[in-house]
Amino acid sequence: MAINPPIDATQTPEWAALQQHFDQLQDEGVDLKTWFANDASRVDKLSFDAGDLHFDLSKNLIKPETLALFADLAKAVKLDERTKAMYTGVHINNTEDRAVLHTALRRPAEDEGKFIVDGQDTVKDVREVLSRIYAFADRVRSGEWTGVSGKKITTVVNIGIGGSDLGPVMVYEALKAYADAGISARYISNIDPNDIAEKTKGLDPETTLFIIVSKTFTTLETLTNAREARTWLLKGLKAAGAVDGSDEKNSEAVSKHFVAVSTNLEKVAEFGIDPTNAFGFWNWVGGRYSVDAAVGTSLAVVFGPERFEEFLHGFHAIDEYFATTPFDKNVVVLLGMLNVWYRNFFKAASHAVLPYDQYLHRFPAYLQQLTMESNGKSVRWDGTPVTTETGEIFWGEPGTNGQHAFYQLIHQGTQLIPADFIAFANTPNPTKDGGQDVHELFLGNYLAQTKALAFGKTADEVRAEGTAEEIVPARVFAGNRPTTSVFGDALTPFSLGELIALYEHITFVEGTVWGLDSYDQWGVELGKQLAKQITPAISQDDDALAQQDASTQGLIKFYREHRKF
Numbered sequence: 001m002a003i004n005p006p007i008d009a010t011q012t013p014e015w016a017a018l019q020q021h022f023d024q025l026q027d028e029g030v031d032l033k034t035w036f037a038n039d040a041s042r043v044d045k046l047s048f049d050a051g052d053l054h055f056d057l058s059k060n061l062i063k064p065e066t067l068a069l070f071a072d073l074a075k076a077v078k079l080d081e082r083t084k085a086m087y088t089g090v091h092i093n094n095t096e097d098r099a100v101l102h103t104a105l106r107r108p109a110e111d112e113g114k115f116i117v118d119g120q121d122t123v124k125d126v127r128e129v130l131s132r133i134y135a136f137a138d139r140v141r142s143g144e145w146t147g148v149s150g151k152k153i154t155t156v157v158n159i160g161i162g163g164s165d166l167g168p169v170m171v172y173e174a175l176k177a178y179a180d181a182g183i184s185a186r187y188i189s190n191i192d193p194n195d196i197a198e199k200t201k202g203l204d205p206e207t208t209l210f211i212i213v214s215k216t217f218t219t220l221e222t223l224t225n226a227r228e229a230r231t232w233l234l235k236g237l238k239a240a241g242a243v244d245g246s247d248e249k250n251s252e253a254v255s256k257h258f259v260a261v262s263t264n265l266e267k268v269a270e271f272g273i274d275p276t277n278a279f280g281f282w283n284w285v286g287g288r289y290s291v292d293a294a295v296g297t298s299l300a301v302v303f304g305p306e307r308f309e310e311f312l313h314g315f316h317a318i319d320e321y322f323a324t325t326p327f328d329k330n331v332v333v334l335l336g337m338l339n340v341w342y343r344n345f346f347k348a349a350s351h352a353v354l355p356y357d358q359y360l361h362r363f364p365a366y367l368q369q370l371t372m373e374s375n376g377k378s379v380r381w382d383g384t385p386v387t388t389e390t391g392e393i394f395w396g397e398p399g400t401n402g403q404h405a406f407y408q409l410i411h412q413g414t415q416l417i418p419a420d421f422i423a424f425a426n427t428p429n430p431t432k433d434g435g436q437d438v439h440e441l442f443l444g445n446y447l448a449q450t451k452a453l454a455f456g457k458t459a460d461e462v463r464a465e466g467t468a469e470e471i472v473p474a475r476v477f478a479g480n481r482p483t484t485s486v487f488g489d490a491l492t493p494f495s496l497g498e499l500i501a502l503y504e505h506i507t508f509v510e511g512t513v514w515g516l517d518s519y520d521q522w523g524v525e526l527g528k529q530l531a532k533q534i535t536p537a538i539s540q541d542d543d544a545l546a547q548q549d550a551s552t553q554g555l556i557k558f559y560r561e562h563r564k565f
Protein backbone atom coordinates (compact mmCIF):
# COMPACT_ATOMS: atom_id res chain seq x y z
CA MET A 1 0.00 0.00 0.00
CA ALA A 2 1.38 3.43 -0.95
CA ILE A 3 1.94 5.68 2.00
CA ASN A 4 1.20 9.37 2.12
CA PRO A 5 4.04 11.83 1.62
CA PRO A 6 5.33 13.31 4.87
CA ILE A 7 3.75 16.46 6.19
CA ASP A 8 6.36 19.17 6.50
CA ALA A 9 6.01 19.97 10.18
CA THR A 10 7.90 23.23 9.82
CA GLN A 11 5.23 24.60 7.45
CA THR A 12 2.29 23.94 9.76
CA PRO A 13 0.57 26.59 11.88
CA GLU A 14 1.26 24.35 14.88
CA TRP A 15 5.02 24.67 14.29
CA ALA A 16 4.61 28.44 13.94
CA ALA A 17 2.72 28.47 17.25
CA LEU A 18 5.53 26.56 18.91
CA GLN A 19 8.07 28.97 17.41
CA GLN A 20 6.08 31.91 18.75
CA HIS A 21 5.93 30.27 22.18
CA PHE A 22 9.68 29.65 22.06
CA ASP A 23 10.35 33.30 21.14
CA GLN A 24 8.07 34.46 23.91
CA LEU A 25 9.91 32.31 26.47
CA GLN A 26 13.22 33.71 25.26
CA ASP A 27 11.88 37.25 25.63
CA GLU A 28 10.52 36.75 29.10
CA GLY A 29 13.63 34.76 30.10
CA VAL A 30 13.91 31.01 30.42
CA ASP A 31 14.39 30.59 34.14
CA LEU A 32 13.48 27.44 36.00
CA LYS A 33 13.93 29.07 39.41
CA THR A 34 11.33 31.69 38.59
CA TRP A 35 9.00 29.21 36.96
CA PHE A 36 9.11 26.95 40.00
CA ALA A 37 8.61 29.93 42.34
CA ASN A 38 5.62 31.24 40.37
CA ASP A 39 3.76 27.97 39.92
CA ALA A 40 3.30 25.78 42.98
CA SER A 41 1.71 23.05 40.88
CA ARG A 42 4.41 22.96 38.19
CA VAL A 43 5.69 19.56 39.28
CA ASP A 44 2.18 18.11 39.39
CA LYS A 45 1.37 19.45 35.96
CA LEU A 46 4.57 18.10 34.47
CA SER A 47 4.70 14.68 36.14
CA PHE A 48 3.38 11.50 34.56
CA ASP A 49 3.14 7.79 35.16
CA ALA A 50 3.32 5.22 32.40
CA GLY A 51 3.24 1.53 33.27
CA ASP A 52 5.15 1.44 36.55
CA LEU A 53 7.56 4.21 35.60
CA HIS A 54 7.32 7.73 36.95
CA PHE A 55 8.43 10.76 34.92
CA ASP A 56 9.22 14.25 36.16
CA LEU A 57 9.46 16.69 33.25
CA SER A 58 9.37 19.78 35.47
CA LYS A 59 13.08 20.54 35.13
CA ASN A 60 12.74 20.95 31.37
CA LEU A 61 12.68 24.29 29.56
CA ILE A 62 8.94 24.22 29.07
CA LYS A 63 5.88 25.61 30.79
CA PRO A 64 2.79 23.51 31.46
CA GLU A 65 1.09 25.21 28.52
CA THR A 66 3.86 23.99 26.20
CA LEU A 67 2.38 20.49 26.40
CA ALA A 68 -0.75 21.46 24.49
CA LEU A 69 1.43 22.94 21.73
CA PHE A 70 3.40 19.69 21.59
CA ALA A 71 0.18 17.73 21.33
CA ASP A 72 -1.08 20.04 18.57
CA LEU A 73 2.06 19.51 16.53
CA ALA A 74 1.80 15.74 17.01
CA LYS A 75 -1.74 15.95 15.65
CA ALA A 76 -0.67 18.18 12.77
CA VAL A 77 1.84 15.57 11.55
CA LYS A 78 -0.83 12.87 11.95
CA LEU A 79 1.11 10.90 14.53
CA ASP A 80 -2.04 8.95 15.37
CA GLU A 81 -2.46 7.75 11.76
CA ARG A 82 1.16 6.76 11.44
CA THR A 83 1.07 4.92 14.77
CA LYS A 84 -1.98 3.02 13.61
CA ALA A 85 -0.25 2.26 10.32
CA MET A 86 2.77 0.93 12.20
CA TYR A 87 0.73 -1.20 14.61
CA THR A 88 -1.35 -2.71 11.81
CA GLY A 89 1.46 -3.62 9.46
CA VAL A 90 1.30 -0.97 6.74
CA HIS A 91 4.66 -0.89 4.96
CA ILE A 92 5.78 2.33 6.63
CA ASN A 93 9.40 1.31 6.03
CA ASN A 94 8.76 2.25 2.42
CA THR A 95 12.39 2.37 1.20
CA GLU A 96 12.61 -1.34 2.01
CA ASP A 97 8.90 -1.97 1.35
CA ARG A 98 8.41 -3.54 4.78
CA ALA A 99 5.96 -3.46 7.63
CA VAL A 100 7.31 -2.33 11.01
CA LEU A 101 5.77 -4.61 13.54
CA HIS A 102 7.98 -4.92 16.59
CA THR A 103 4.82 -4.26 18.61
CA ALA A 104 3.52 -7.66 17.43
CA LEU A 105 6.50 -9.35 19.11
CA ARG A 106 5.08 -8.60 22.52
CA ARG A 107 1.37 -9.05 21.97
CA PRO A 108 -0.32 -11.65 24.16
CA ALA A 109 -1.54 -14.94 22.70
CA GLU A 110 -5.14 -13.60 22.86
CA ASP A 111 -4.19 -11.34 19.94
CA GLU A 112 -3.65 -14.32 17.62
CA GLY A 113 -5.72 -13.92 14.48
CA LYS A 114 -6.04 -10.15 14.94
CA PHE A 115 -2.87 -8.96 13.21
CA ILE A 116 -2.76 -10.64 9.83
CA VAL A 117 -0.13 -8.84 7.80
CA ASP A 118 0.81 -9.75 4.23
CA GLY A 119 -1.13 -12.98 4.77
CA GLN A 120 0.76 -13.86 7.94
CA ASP A 121 -0.82 -14.23 11.38
CA THR A 122 2.00 -12.32 13.03
CA VAL A 123 1.10 -12.96 16.66
CA LYS A 124 0.53 -16.67 16.08
CA ASP A 125 3.91 -16.97 14.38
CA VAL A 126 5.59 -15.01 17.14
CA ARG A 127 4.09 -17.22 19.84
CA GLU A 128 5.10 -20.37 17.95
CA VAL A 129 8.73 -19.29 17.72
CA LEU A 130 8.68 -18.22 21.36
CA SER A 131 7.40 -21.68 22.38
CA ARG A 132 10.31 -23.28 20.52
CA ILE A 133 12.79 -20.89 22.12
CA TYR A 134 11.34 -21.53 25.57
CA ALA A 135 11.49 -25.31 25.09
CA PHE A 136 15.10 -24.99 23.98
CA ALA A 137 15.94 -22.65 26.88
CA ASP A 138 14.37 -25.06 29.38
CA ARG A 139 16.41 -27.94 27.98
CA VAL A 140 19.67 -26.02 28.23
CA ARG A 141 18.85 -24.66 31.68
CA SER A 142 17.90 -28.06 33.08
CA GLY A 143 20.95 -29.79 31.63
CA GLU A 144 18.88 -32.02 29.34
CA TRP A 145 20.61 -30.36 26.36
CA THR A 146 24.30 -31.07 26.75
CA GLY A 147 27.47 -30.56 24.79
CA VAL A 148 28.84 -33.37 22.65
CA SER A 149 30.59 -35.00 25.62
CA GLY A 150 27.44 -34.97 27.75
CA LYS A 151 28.37 -32.00 29.94
CA LYS A 152 25.87 -29.31 30.94
CA ILE A 153 26.19 -25.99 29.13
CA THR A 154 27.48 -23.29 31.45
CA THR A 155 28.24 -20.48 28.97
CA VAL A 156 26.30 -19.25 25.99
CA VAL A 157 28.24 -17.12 23.53
CA ASN A 158 26.12 -14.83 21.37
CA ILE A 159 27.80 -13.94 18.08
CA GLY A 160 26.14 -11.03 16.29
CA ILE A 161 26.62 -7.32 15.64
CA GLY A 162 24.48 -4.17 15.69
CA GLY A 163 20.94 -5.08 16.64
CA SER A 164 21.96 -8.72 16.89
CA ASP A 165 24.35 -7.82 19.72
CA LEU A 166 23.64 -4.47 21.36
CA GLY A 167 20.17 -5.38 22.63
CA PRO A 168 21.06 -8.82 24.01
CA VAL A 169 24.30 -7.69 25.68
CA MET A 170 22.60 -4.63 27.19
CA VAL A 171 19.76 -6.74 28.62
CA TYR A 172 22.13 -9.43 29.84
CA GLU A 173 24.13 -6.85 31.75
CA ALA A 174 20.98 -5.14 33.01
CA LEU A 175 19.35 -8.28 34.39
CA LYS A 176 22.44 -10.14 35.59
CA ALA A 177 21.00 -10.26 39.09
CA TYR A 178 18.23 -12.54 37.72
CA ALA A 179 20.51 -15.23 36.25
CA ASP A 180 19.44 -18.36 38.10
CA ALA A 181 20.52 -21.45 36.14
CA GLY A 182 24.28 -21.34 36.56
CA ILE A 183 24.65 -20.16 32.95
CA SER A 184 26.50 -17.02 32.00
CA ALA A 185 26.71 -15.30 28.62
CA ARG A 186 29.36 -13.61 26.56
CA TYR A 187 28.85 -11.48 23.48
CA ILE A 188 31.19 -11.38 20.49
CA SER A 189 30.54 -8.72 17.88
CA ASN A 190 33.62 -7.05 16.48
CA ILE A 191 35.44 -8.55 13.49
CA ASP A 192 38.63 -7.43 15.22
CA PRO A 193 40.16 -10.80 16.14
CA ASN A 194 40.92 -9.40 19.59
CA ASP A 195 37.24 -9.68 20.45
CA ILE A 196 36.84 -13.41 19.92
CA ALA A 197 40.32 -14.04 21.36
CA GLU A 198 39.45 -12.35 24.64
CA LYS A 199 35.84 -13.61 24.87
CA THR A 200 36.79 -17.26 24.41
CA LYS A 201 39.62 -17.03 26.97
CA GLY A 202 39.04 -19.39 29.86
CA LEU A 203 36.02 -21.04 28.24
CA ASP A 204 35.64 -24.80 28.19
CA PRO A 205 34.49 -25.85 24.69
CA GLU A 206 32.69 -28.86 26.19
CA THR A 207 30.33 -26.58 28.16
CA THR A 208 30.02 -23.71 25.65
CA LEU A 209 27.08 -23.12 23.34
CA PHE A 210 27.28 -20.59 20.51
CA ILE A 211 24.22 -18.71 19.34
CA ILE A 212 24.85 -17.18 15.93
CA VAL A 213 22.50 -14.24 15.55
CA SER A 214 22.10 -12.47 12.25
CA LYS A 215 18.92 -11.24 10.67
CA THR A 216 20.37 -11.61 7.18
CA PHE A 217 22.96 -14.30 7.96
CA THR A 218 25.25 -12.54 5.50
CA THR A 219 26.93 -10.05 7.81
CA LEU A 220 30.69 -10.21 7.34
CA GLU A 221 31.59 -9.76 11.00
CA THR A 222 29.16 -12.34 12.29
CA LEU A 223 29.87 -15.05 9.75
CA THR A 224 33.62 -14.58 10.11
CA ASN A 225 33.36 -14.84 13.89
CA ALA A 226 31.02 -17.84 13.59
CA ARG A 227 33.57 -19.70 11.44
CA GLU A 228 36.34 -18.76 13.87
CA ALA A 229 34.22 -20.02 16.75
CA ARG A 230 33.63 -23.32 14.96
CA THR A 231 37.38 -23.74 14.46
CA TRP A 232 38.03 -22.87 18.12
CA LEU A 233 35.36 -25.32 19.27
CA LEU A 234 36.48 -28.29 17.20
CA LYS A 235 40.14 -27.74 18.07
CA GLY A 236 39.32 -27.54 21.77
CA LEU A 237 37.03 -30.57 21.71
CA LYS A 238 39.67 -32.60 19.89
CA ALA A 239 42.33 -31.59 22.41
CA ALA A 240 39.97 -32.68 25.21
CA GLY A 241 39.33 -36.01 23.48
CA ALA A 242 35.64 -35.16 23.08
CA VAL A 243 35.76 -35.59 19.27
CA ASP A 244 38.06 -37.69 17.12
CA GLY A 245 38.32 -35.22 14.24
CA SER A 246 36.09 -37.25 11.91
CA ASP A 247 33.53 -35.31 9.84
CA GLU A 248 30.73 -37.20 11.48
CA LYS A 249 31.80 -36.37 15.02
CA ASN A 250 32.57 -32.78 14.07
CA SER A 251 29.13 -32.27 12.62
CA GLU A 252 27.55 -33.84 15.72
CA ALA A 253 29.60 -31.41 17.82
CA VAL A 254 28.46 -28.43 15.73
CA SER A 255 24.84 -29.48 16.10
CA LYS A 256 25.24 -29.66 19.91
CA HIS A 257 27.23 -26.46 20.31
CA PHE A 258 25.75 -24.15 17.65
CA VAL A 259 22.27 -22.78 17.24
CA ALA A 260 21.19 -19.87 15.07
CA VAL A 261 18.77 -16.98 15.02
CA SER A 262 17.90 -15.49 11.65
CA THR A 263 15.26 -14.52 9.11
CA ASN A 264 17.32 -16.42 6.53
CA LEU A 265 17.02 -20.09 7.45
CA GLU A 266 18.49 -21.24 4.11
CA LYS A 267 21.78 -19.53 4.88
CA VAL A 268 21.72 -21.02 8.37
CA ALA A 269 21.56 -24.51 6.86
CA GLU A 270 24.37 -23.62 4.44
CA PHE A 271 26.56 -22.76 7.42
CA GLY A 272 25.99 -26.26 8.76
CA ILE A 273 23.62 -25.49 11.62
CA ASP A 274 20.73 -27.90 11.87
CA PRO A 275 17.58 -25.90 10.92
CA THR A 276 15.75 -27.60 13.79
CA ASN A 277 18.13 -25.64 16.02
CA ALA A 278 17.37 -22.33 14.34
CA PHE A 279 14.92 -19.73 15.55
CA GLY A 280 13.40 -17.44 12.99
CA PHE A 281 12.02 -13.96 12.86
CA TRP A 282 10.67 -11.83 10.06
CA ASN A 283 11.68 -8.97 7.84
CA TRP A 284 9.14 -6.75 9.61
CA VAL A 285 11.40 -6.75 12.67
CA GLY A 286 14.23 -4.25 12.29
CA GLY A 287 17.60 -5.32 13.70
CA ARG A 288 17.62 -2.55 16.31
CA TYR A 289 14.04 -3.45 17.29
CA SER A 290 14.68 -7.16 17.68
CA VAL A 291 15.91 -7.89 21.21
CA ASP A 292 12.41 -9.07 22.08
CA ALA A 293 12.34 -11.43 19.07
CA ALA A 294 14.44 -14.59 18.75
CA VAL A 295 17.47 -12.29 18.90
CA GLY A 296 16.96 -12.48 22.67
CA THR A 297 17.43 -16.28 22.75
CA SER A 298 20.57 -15.99 24.92
CA LEU A 299 18.44 -14.07 27.43
CA ALA A 300 15.72 -16.75 27.52
CA VAL A 301 18.46 -19.29 28.26
CA VAL A 302 20.20 -17.30 30.99
CA PHE A 303 17.10 -15.87 32.70
CA GLY A 304 14.44 -18.40 31.76
CA PRO A 305 11.18 -18.21 29.80
CA GLU A 306 9.19 -16.75 32.68
CA ARG A 307 11.48 -13.74 32.97
CA PHE A 308 11.51 -13.34 29.19
CA GLU A 309 7.71 -13.21 29.22
CA GLU A 310 7.79 -10.52 31.94
CA PHE A 311 10.21 -8.59 29.73
CA LEU A 312 7.72 -8.78 26.82
CA HIS A 313 4.86 -7.69 29.11
CA GLY A 314 6.85 -4.55 29.94
CA PHE A 315 7.14 -3.63 26.26
CA HIS A 316 3.47 -4.33 25.70
CA ALA A 317 2.41 -2.12 28.63
CA ILE A 318 4.15 0.86 27.01
CA ASP A 319 2.90 -0.06 23.51
CA GLU A 320 -0.66 0.07 24.81
CA TYR A 321 -0.10 3.24 26.80
CA PHE A 322 1.49 4.99 23.81
CA ALA A 323 -1.30 3.99 21.42
CA THR A 324 -4.21 4.84 23.70
CA THR A 325 -3.26 7.88 25.83
CA PRO A 326 -4.27 11.36 24.61
CA PHE A 327 -1.26 13.21 23.28
CA ASP A 328 -1.21 15.98 25.89
CA LYS A 329 -1.05 13.40 28.69
CA ASN A 330 1.02 10.83 26.83
CA VAL A 331 4.51 11.05 28.28
CA VAL A 332 5.96 8.98 25.44
CA VAL A 333 4.66 11.46 22.86
CA LEU A 334 5.66 14.39 25.06
CA LEU A 335 9.21 13.12 25.46
CA GLY A 336 9.50 12.68 21.70
CA MET A 337 8.22 16.23 21.17
CA LEU A 338 10.55 17.50 23.89
CA ASN A 339 13.46 16.07 21.94
CA VAL A 340 12.20 17.89 18.82
CA TRP A 341 11.87 21.06 20.91
CA TYR A 342 15.50 20.88 22.00
CA ARG A 343 16.86 19.75 18.62
CA ASN A 344 15.00 22.21 16.41
CA PHE A 345 14.25 25.20 18.60
CA PHE A 346 17.17 25.22 21.08
CA LYS A 347 19.47 23.66 18.42
CA ALA A 348 20.80 21.08 20.88
CA ALA A 349 22.93 18.63 18.91
CA SER A 350 23.20 15.94 21.54
CA HIS A 351 21.18 14.24 24.23
CA ALA A 352 22.65 12.50 27.26
CA VAL A 353 21.11 9.40 28.80
CA LEU A 354 22.45 8.87 32.30
CA PRO A 355 21.31 5.73 34.10
CA TYR A 356 21.82 5.75 37.85
CA ASP A 357 22.07 1.99 37.84
CA GLN A 358 25.31 0.19 37.11
CA TYR A 359 23.35 -2.69 35.60
CA LEU A 360 22.29 -0.30 32.81
CA HIS A 361 25.86 0.50 31.83
CA ARG A 362 25.30 -0.65 28.22
CA PHE A 363 21.97 1.16 27.87
CA PRO A 364 23.39 4.34 26.25
CA ALA A 365 25.34 2.26 23.70
CA TYR A 366 22.18 0.32 22.90
CA LEU A 367 20.25 3.57 22.49
CA GLN A 368 22.86 4.92 20.12
CA GLN A 369 21.94 2.35 17.50
CA LEU A 370 18.23 2.61 18.23
CA THR A 371 18.08 6.37 17.89
CA MET A 372 20.93 7.26 15.55
CA GLU A 373 20.52 4.47 13.01
CA SER A 374 16.81 5.34 12.99
CA ASN A 375 16.87 9.13 12.78
CA GLY A 376 20.34 10.05 11.53
CA LYS A 377 18.99 10.99 8.11
CA SER A 378 18.79 13.95 5.78
CA VAL A 379 16.08 12.86 3.37
CA ARG A 380 12.47 12.15 4.20
CA TRP A 381 10.53 9.01 3.42
CA ASP A 382 9.55 10.36 -0.01
CA GLY A 383 13.19 11.13 -0.90
CA THR A 384 12.90 14.90 -0.45
CA PRO A 385 15.39 16.74 1.77
CA VAL A 386 14.52 17.23 5.42
CA THR A 387 13.34 20.69 6.34
CA THR A 388 14.97 20.99 9.75
CA GLU A 389 17.71 19.40 11.86
CA THR A 390 17.24 15.70 12.64
CA GLY A 391 18.91 12.99 14.69
CA GLU A 392 20.61 14.25 17.83
CA ILE A 393 23.66 12.39 19.12
CA PHE A 394 22.74 10.15 22.02
CA TRP A 395 25.42 9.31 24.52
CA GLY A 396 26.00 8.64 28.17
CA GLU A 397 27.51 6.60 30.96
CA PRO A 398 26.12 5.47 34.25
CA GLY A 399 26.05 7.93 37.12
CA THR A 400 28.05 8.47 39.24
CA ASN A 401 30.94 7.63 36.90
CA GLY A 402 29.88 10.31 34.42
CA GLN A 403 29.89 12.90 37.21
CA HIS A 404 33.64 12.47 37.51
CA ALA A 405 34.16 12.64 33.76
CA PHE A 406 31.99 14.72 31.44
CA TYR A 407 29.35 16.34 33.70
CA GLN A 408 31.61 19.40 33.93
CA LEU A 409 30.68 20.21 30.32
CA ILE A 410 26.97 19.65 30.94
CA HIS A 411 27.04 21.95 34.00
CA GLN A 412 29.27 24.73 32.75
CA GLY A 413 30.00 24.20 29.04
CA THR A 414 28.67 26.38 26.24
CA GLN A 415 26.28 23.80 24.77
CA LEU A 416 22.81 22.90 25.91
CA ILE A 417 22.66 19.15 26.52
CA PRO A 418 19.26 17.84 27.55
CA ALA A 419 19.68 14.77 29.72
CA ASP A 420 17.54 11.86 30.88
CA PHE A 421 18.32 10.67 34.41
CA ILE A 422 17.08 7.13 35.10
CA ALA A 423 17.02 5.52 38.55
CA PHE A 424 15.20 2.89 40.61
CA ALA A 425 14.00 3.00 44.20
CA ASN A 426 15.24 -0.50 44.99
CA THR A 427 18.47 -2.35 44.43
CA PRO A 428 19.07 -6.11 44.49
CA ASN A 429 22.29 -5.36 46.39
CA PRO A 430 21.33 -3.34 49.48
CA THR A 431 24.27 -2.49 51.70
CA LYS A 432 25.31 -0.08 54.42
CA ASP A 433 28.51 1.84 54.85
CA GLY A 434 28.53 2.37 58.59
CA GLY A 435 25.00 3.65 59.20
CA GLN A 436 24.58 4.96 55.64
CA ASP A 437 22.49 3.06 53.13
CA VAL A 438 24.72 3.08 50.04
CA HIS A 439 21.82 3.01 47.56
CA GLU A 440 20.46 6.17 49.21
CA LEU A 441 23.89 7.74 48.90
CA PHE A 442 23.70 6.89 45.20
CA LEU A 443 20.18 8.29 44.85
CA GLY A 444 21.33 11.44 46.62
CA ASN A 445 23.62 11.97 43.64
CA TYR A 446 20.84 11.23 41.14
CA LEU A 447 18.70 13.92 42.76
CA ALA A 448 21.50 16.41 43.35
CA GLN A 449 22.66 16.49 39.76
CA THR A 450 19.32 17.41 38.21
CA LYS A 451 18.82 20.00 40.94
CA ALA A 452 22.25 21.56 40.29
CA LEU A 453 21.63 21.55 36.54
CA ALA A 454 18.22 23.18 36.87
CA PHE A 455 18.82 25.80 39.53
CA GLY A 456 22.56 26.41 39.36
CA LYS A 457 24.43 28.67 41.76
CA THR A 458 24.66 32.43 41.48
CA ALA A 459 27.74 34.59 41.93
CA ASP A 460 26.27 35.92 45.18
CA GLU A 461 25.80 32.40 46.49
CA VAL A 462 29.39 31.61 45.58
CA ARG A 463 30.62 34.81 47.28
CA ALA A 464 28.62 33.98 50.39
CA GLU A 465 30.79 30.88 50.75
CA GLY A 466 33.82 33.15 51.13
CA THR A 467 35.25 32.49 47.66
CA ALA A 468 37.96 34.90 46.48
CA GLU A 469 36.46 37.33 43.94
CA GLU A 470 38.71 36.30 41.03
CA ILE A 471 37.56 32.70 41.34
CA VAL A 472 33.86 33.50 41.59
CA PRO A 473 33.09 33.30 37.83
CA ALA A 474 34.65 29.85 37.58
CA ARG A 475 32.40 28.61 40.39
CA VAL A 476 29.12 29.97 39.09
CA PHE A 477 26.53 27.53 37.68
CA ALA A 478 24.16 29.16 35.23
CA GLY A 479 21.41 26.58 35.77
CA ASN A 480 18.53 26.09 33.32
CA ARG A 481 20.17 22.95 31.97
CA PRO A 482 17.23 20.70 31.17
CA THR A 483 16.71 17.20 32.55
CA THR A 484 13.99 14.58 32.65
CA SER A 485 13.91 12.29 35.67
CA VAL A 486 12.69 8.74 35.10
CA PHE A 487 12.11 6.83 38.32
CA GLY A 488 11.09 3.20 38.67
CA ASP A 489 10.44 0.81 41.52
CA ALA A 490 13.20 -1.63 40.56
CA LEU A 491 15.10 -2.69 37.47
CA THR A 492 13.20 -5.85 36.55
CA PRO A 493 12.58 -7.67 33.27
CA PHE A 494 9.24 -5.83 33.14
CA SER A 495 10.59 -2.33 33.75
CA LEU A 496 13.47 -2.91 31.35
CA GLY A 497 10.97 -3.90 28.64
CA GLU A 498 9.09 -0.68 29.43
CA LEU A 499 12.23 1.43 29.15
CA ILE A 500 13.18 -0.05 25.78
CA ALA A 501 9.69 0.39 24.35
CA LEU A 502 9.66 3.94 25.68
CA TYR A 503 12.76 4.90 23.69
CA GLU A 504 11.60 2.95 20.63
CA HIS A 505 8.44 5.07 20.51
CA ILE A 506 10.23 8.33 21.37
CA THR A 507 12.42 7.63 18.33
CA PHE A 508 9.31 6.99 16.23
CA VAL A 509 7.65 10.24 17.38
CA GLU A 510 10.72 12.28 16.44
CA GLY A 511 11.02 10.47 13.11
CA THR A 512 7.37 11.19 12.34
CA VAL A 513 7.76 14.92 12.99
CA TRP A 514 10.82 15.00 10.74
CA GLY A 515 9.17 12.89 8.03
CA LEU A 516 11.78 10.13 8.25
CA ASP A 517 11.62 6.45 7.49
CA SER A 518 13.11 5.57 10.88
CA TYR A 519 13.35 1.90 9.92
CA ASP A 520 15.86 1.81 7.08
CA GLN A 521 19.64 2.26 7.45
CA TRP A 522 21.08 2.87 3.99
CA GLY A 523 23.83 4.95 5.55
CA VAL A 524 25.70 1.83 6.65
CA GLU A 525 25.96 0.37 3.14
CA LEU A 526 28.68 2.39 1.43
CA GLY A 527 31.32 1.56 4.03
CA LYS A 528 30.46 -2.15 3.73
CA GLN A 529 30.84 -2.02 -0.08
CA LEU A 530 34.12 -0.16 0.08
CA ALA A 531 35.55 -2.52 2.70
CA LYS A 532 35.01 -5.36 0.23
CA GLN A 533 36.84 -3.43 -2.50
CA ILE A 534 39.69 -2.24 -0.30
CA THR A 535 40.48 -5.42 1.63
CA PRO A 536 42.30 -7.14 -1.30
CA ALA A 537 44.46 -4.03 -1.74
CA ILE A 538 45.76 -4.19 1.79
CA SER A 539 48.14 -7.08 1.57
CA GLN A 540 48.84 -8.11 -2.00
CA ASP A 541 46.75 -6.76 -4.85
CA ASP A 542 48.70 -3.84 -6.34
CA ASP A 543 46.11 -3.24 -9.06
CA ALA A 544 43.46 -2.84 -6.41
CA LEU A 545 45.84 -0.54 -4.50
CA ALA A 546 46.38 1.63 -7.57
CA GLN A 547 42.62 2.16 -7.85
CA GLN A 548 42.37 3.69 -4.39
CA ASP A 549 42.41 7.39 -3.60
CA ALA A 550 45.71 8.92 -2.51
CA SER A 551 44.88 8.92 1.19
CA THR A 552 43.86 5.25 1.23
CA GLN A 553 47.00 4.35 -0.75
CA GLY A 554 49.18 6.21 1.75
CA LEU A 555 47.60 4.43 4.70
CA ILE A 556 47.96 1.02 3.03
CA LYS A 557 51.61 1.75 2.30
CA PHE A 558 52.13 2.56 5.99
CA TYR A 559 50.49 -0.74 6.88
CA ARG A 560 52.64 -2.73 4.45
CA GLU A 561 55.80 -1.14 5.84
CA HIS A 562 54.83 -1.85 9.44
CA ARG A 563 53.12 -5.23 9.50
CA LYS A 564 55.19 -7.80 11.37
CA PHE A 565 53.50 -11.08 10.50
Ligand code: F6P
Pocket residue numbers: 161162163164213214215216217218219222287288373521524
Ligand atom coordinates in the same frame (compact mmCIF):
# COMPACT_ATOMS: atom_id res chain seq x y z
O1 F6P B 1 24.71 -1.96 10.77
C1 F6P B 1 23.74 -2.31 9.87
C2 F6P B 1 22.94 -3.48 10.29
O2 F6P B 1 22.17 -3.87 9.21
C3 F6P B 1 22.07 -3.22 11.51
O3 F6P B 1 20.91 -2.54 11.24
C4 F6P B 1 21.87 -4.59 12.02
O4 F6P B 1 21.38 -4.58 13.32
C5 F6P B 1 23.28 -5.14 11.90
O5 F6P B 1 23.75 -4.59 10.68
C6 F6P B 1 23.42 -6.63 11.90
O6 F6P B 1 22.74 -7.22 10.84
P1 F6P B 1 22.40 -8.76 10.84
O7 F6P B 1 21.53 -9.05 12.03
O8 F6P B 1 21.70 -9.02 9.55
O9 F6P B 1 23.68 -9.53 10.94
